[in-house]
Amino acid sequence: QQQVKQSPQSLIVQKGGIPIINCAYENTAFDYFPWYQQFPGKGPALLIAIRPDVSEKKEGRFTISFNKSAKQFSLHIMDSQPGDSATYFCAASKATGRRALTFGSGTRLQVQP
């Protein structure tokens, strides 16, 4: 059972564009939703995270929008740059217990110069 569904699988934008990556979750016990960036051969690096008590969070060029009723959240990258080309993963975890992350399937983003 895929608990976190991510789309699109891949995305190509021009420099300066605003790629949007979407995720949907099923488990209402999830209460922590981070986004990770991964470059080839490296481990994922935390970009930004949100909890369900807010609908939007901004950190630099990265924005998370969160819709609790729809059980969806998305990542927006403002003024995208070629250096943003990477694979992006959304994830979710519960508030209690081990709090291990369940990851989405990933989105390969390519920002063209």
Place this chain on the structure above:
Amino acid sequence: GAVVSQHPSWVICKSGTSVKIECRSLDFQATTMFWYRQFPKQSLMLMATSNEGSKATYEQGVEKDKFLINHASLTLSTLTVTSAHPEDSSFYICSARDQGYNSPLHFGNGTRLTVT
């Protein structure tokens, strides 16, 4: 910020041998660490939860006798792939979080295992 160090970054071994991967939290103590596995162009799949001072908790379908986990201290967890086979070739990544409810999960840089 919190740093998780993983070693080695890559390893090649022959079928039937065992390989140990180390995961260290460098500037914080971690009572819990997580081991993930990632196949090329795929997502991260949780293999097991490493608990300091107690047995690891394995996800369904992960062979505990094949993937031995030892969390000997608050800063070190090891994953040993025993009797490795070519199908065990993968990217193994550990992660840990500092103590505190809002602490994020930080990942090591992964270990690329190739079994020949």
